[in-house]
Amino acid sequence: MTSTMQAPPAVAPEGAARPTVRRRSRSARRSVLLTIAYWTLLAYFLLPLAWLVINSTKSNGDLFTTFGLALPSDLHLWQNLQDLVTYQDGIFVRWFANTVLYAVVGAGGAAVIAAIGGYALAKYAFAGKRAVIVTVLGATAVPGTALAVPTYMLFSQWGLINTEAAVIIPSLVSPFGLFLMMIYAADAVPDSLLEAARIDGAGEFRTFWSISFRLLAPGFVTVLLFQLVQTWNNYFLPLIVLNQQDKFPLTVGLSQWNRLANAGGVNVAEPLYPLVITGSLIAILPLCVAFVFLQRYWQSGIAAGGIKQ
Amino acid sequence: MAIDAVQRPQYARSVRRARVRRRLSVTAWLMLAPFITVFVVSVIAPLLYALAISVYQNRIVGGTVFVGLENYLRALTDPLLGEGVIRVLLFIAVQVPIMLSISLTAALALDSGRMAGSRTVRLGLFLPYAVPSVVAALMWGYIFGGQFGLVGQIWGAVGAAPPDLLGNALMLPSIGNIVTWSMVGYNMLIFYAALRAVPTEIYEASAIDGAGEWRRAWSIKLPALRPAMLLALVFSIIGSLQLFNEPSILQALRPSVITTNYTPNLYAYSLSFLGGQINYAAAIAILMGLVTVIAAVFVQVVSARARRQTR
Numbered sequence: 001m002t003s004t005m006q007a008p009p010a011v012a013p014e015g016a017a018r019p020t021v022r023r024r025s026r027s028a029r030r031s032v033l034l035t036i037a038y039w040t041l042l043a044y045f046l047l048p049l050a051w052l053v054i055n056s057t058k059s060n061g062d063l064f065t066t067f068g069l070a071l072p073s074d075l076h077l078w079q080n081l082q083d084l085v086t087y088q089d090g091i092f093v094r095w096f097a098n099t100v101l102y103a104v105v106g107a108g109g110a111a112v113i114a115a116i117g118g119y120a121l122a123k124y125a126f127a128g129k130r131a132v133i134v135t136v137l138g139a140t141a142v143p144g145t146a147l148a149v150p151t152y153m154l155f156s157q158w159g160l161i162n163t164e165a166a167v168i169i170p171s172l173v174s175p176f177g178l179f180l181m182m183i184y185a186a187d188a189v190p191d192s193l194l195e196a197a198r199i200d201g202a203g204e205f206r207t208f209w210s211i212s213f214r215l216l217a218p219g220f221v222t223v224l225l226f227q228l229v230q231t232w233n234n235y236f237l238p239l240i241v242l243n244q245q246d247k248f249p250l251t252v253g254l255s256q257w258n259r260l261a262n263a264g265g266v267n268v269a270e271p272l273y274p275l276v277i278t279g280s281l282i283a284i285l286p287l288c289v290a291f292v293f294l295q296r297y298w299q300s301g302i303a304a305g306g307i308k309q
Numbered sequence: 310m311a312i313d314a315v316q317r318p319q320y321a322r323s324v325r326r327a328r329v330r331r332r333l334s335v336t337a338w339l340m341l342a343p344f345i346t347v348f349v350v351s352v353i354a355p356l357l358y359a360l361a362i363s364v365y366q367n368r369i370v371g372g373t374v375f376v377g378l379e380n381y382l383r384a385l386t387d388p389l390l391g392e393g394v395i396r397v398l399l400f401i402a403v404q405v406p407i408m409l410s411i412s413l414t415a416a417l418a419l420d421s422g423r424m425a426g427s428r429t430v431r432l433g434l435f436l437p438y439a440v441p442s443v444v445a446a447l448m449w450g451y452i453f454g455g456q457f458g459l460v461g462q463i464w465g466a467v468g469a470a471p472p473d474l475l476g477n478a479l480m481l482p483s484i485g486n487i488v489t490w491s492m493v494g495y496n497m498l499i500f501y502a503a504l505r506a507v508p509t510e511i512y513e514a515s516a517i518d519g520a521g522e523w524r525r526a527w528s529i530k531l532p533a534l535r536p537a538m539l540l541a542l543v544f545s546i547i548g549s550l551q552l553f554n555e556p557s558i559l560q561a562l563r564p565s566v567i568t569t570n571y572t573p574n575l576y577a578y579s580l581s582f583l584g585g586q587i588n589y590a591a592a593i594a595i596l597m598g599l600v601t602v603i604a605a606v607f608v609q610v611v612s613a614r615a616r617r618q619t620r
Contacts, residue, residue, distance in 0.1 A: 029423060030423055030424070030425050031421075031423040031424065034418055034421070034423050034424050035423075035426070038415065038418055038424055038427075038430050039426070041430075041434070042429070042430050042433045042434065045433055045434055045436070045437060045490060045493075045494075048437075048445070048448040048452060049436070049437075051448065051451075051452055063457050064457050067466075068452070068457065068458070068459035068462055069459065112343075113343045113347065114344065116340045116343065116344075117340060117343065117345075120336075120337040120338075121337075121341070124334065124340075125330075125333075125334070126333070126334030126337045127334065128338075129337075132341065132345070136348065139348070139352050139356075142356065142598045142602060146551065146574075146594045147351075147352065147355050147356065147594070148594075149359070149578065149590050149591065149594045150356065150358055150359030150591055150594055151351060151355040153358060153362065153581075153591065154354055154355050154358040157358075169347060169350060169351055170347075170351040172347040172351070173347045173348050173351050173352060178344060204333070204336040205336070205340075208340070229439060233443070235441065235442065235443050235554050236553055236574075251443040251444075252443075254444065254447065255443050255447075255557070255558055255561070258447055258562075262562055277451070280447055280448065283444055284439065284440050284441065284444055287440075288436060288439050288440075290439070291436055292432065292436075295432060298435070298498070302495065302498040302499055302502055303499075303502030303505075303506075
């Protein structure tokens with residue numbers, strides 16, 4: 001992993017091929033007005049996250065009696081965390097583990113599949129290549145959620161409902177990843193290198209794994225990260241293809257707790273709001289941390305998406 | 310064609326080359342095989358399956374019968390579906406321009422280099438993209454809600470009756486706020502990346518020609534942003550047509566406001582999982598998919614024409 005971190009800047013779309021020029025920003029004068037305006041906007045964007053952190057430290061009583069951005073009368077975070085991992089025999093821990101499983105296998109698999117497929121599209125001439133590109137591009141215009149209900153129907157025919165595979169298989173498809181890897185491989189893997197490997201007698205697959213894949217690493221990491229966000233945040237599909245609590249990812253589990261908390265009646269004695277709030281905080285922490293440390297890769301992935309066409 | 314002794318080596322070479330080419334194209338297909346397999350299983354097959362079952366109906370008498378386009382005709386005249394469609398169109402007309410303008414001005418502000426702490430602003434605005442839409446809807450729902458809502462508490466401190474942000478009138482704007490919060494940073498980075506790709510020589514040339522900051526933004530930056538804006542617009546429209554997660558979460562807070570047909574997607578979901586009308590739901594899913602594709606193509610064509618005219 002460390003070697004990929006030191007790799008050259010991820011993704012080289014057409015625009016980035018030009019030599020990077022020192023930005024004119026250094027010479028520009030700072031504008032106080034602009035700074036105030038956007039720091040205010042920033043405050044608004046960080047407000048819900050601050051609210052979440054503060055309120056995860058409150059007891060159910062404090063939640064209702066103290067001001068939303070005020071600190072609690074006594075720090076209840078530890079108690080909330082304990083309640084979170086013990087409620088319903090620790091189902092939350094199970095949801096967390098499921099989310100990790102779905103995200104790691106789904107995103108990892110999608111990135112590998114996209115890398116080798118995109119590489120094939122970029123580096124080999126073969127009949128039917130255009131047809132593959134056009135079909136995949138055309139199908140990406142069909143919205144994912146419009147596919148969710150038919151996917152449920154088909155998967156129930158195949159007996160896949162309520163299995164891990166029903167969540168993982170659809171997340172293995174990343175058309176965005178395929179195209180990003182195609183564009184990336186075209187630039188990052190020189191043809192002369194492949195010819196040299198062929199002359200040396202290396203097989204095509206061996207060349208891919210031992211030479212090309214290393215050159216593709218930054219693009220691969222970018223695809224992996226984007227797919228990770230998508231699978232971690234996935235809600236609609238797991239909601240419909242799963243019906244047993246112990247298979248749920250965090251998103252579906254939390255929304256179910258939210259429904260229970262608001263339905264009242266049944267569980268008045270059990271304060272669920274602190275669990276939903278603390279659980280939400282735990283659910284967003286891994287990706288938020290990843291965002292802060294891996295900024296460069298997100299940005300290059302978005303750049304690749306934005307500049308093409 | 311006879312092959313004489315002189316041509317033989319050349320012929321052998323071309324045969325060998327053809328064999329190599331065939332071997333390489335088999336390799337390429339093998340490399341694409343995993344992608345094609347998962348693509349067929351989770352995109353093509355559900356599409357075809359939905360198409361197939363959308364022309365049937367499950368009747369109490371007679372079981373499943375072929376009805377042709379009847380489900381589609383029903384969808385086109387279904388007032389419940391119509392309500393949802395009008396709601397998402399209204400949403401697109403208001404939320405998308407607001408979100409994209411915020412993203413655009415933020416990207417221009419970042420690119421101008423006149424803002425202090427611009428790295429922090431960039432990361433902070435992008436951070437909500439990492440938050441699952443479920444959690445985003447939960448947080449904002451609680452902040453806006455009546456139980457221990459922050460907005461209510463602030464208004465209460467002033468002594469005024471708080472606006473009901475999750476009521477009938479303000480629910481859609483509230484959802485717009487959540488979606489905007491989640492996606493501004495993503496679109497901002499699309500625009501920002503496009504701005505960074507503008508070669509500096511153009512700015513230098515414009516400076517020599519005596520163009521000021523505003524002229525530069527208007528005549529160089531905005532045209533350079535057009536492809537990125539088109540892309541962001543298409544993504545946003547597709548996303549809004551599919552609106553599901555946020556209303557689904559807020560439904561728990563206000564079942565009376567978020568009805569089962571609040572958006573087309575919510576309607577298709579309720580039809581199949583609460584109403585048992587799988588065939589009709591499939592027809593709606595396909596219609597919505599079609600509308601999305603048409604919207605995407607329409608935006609492309611219109612902007613391509615606009616580009617040609619300005620050239």
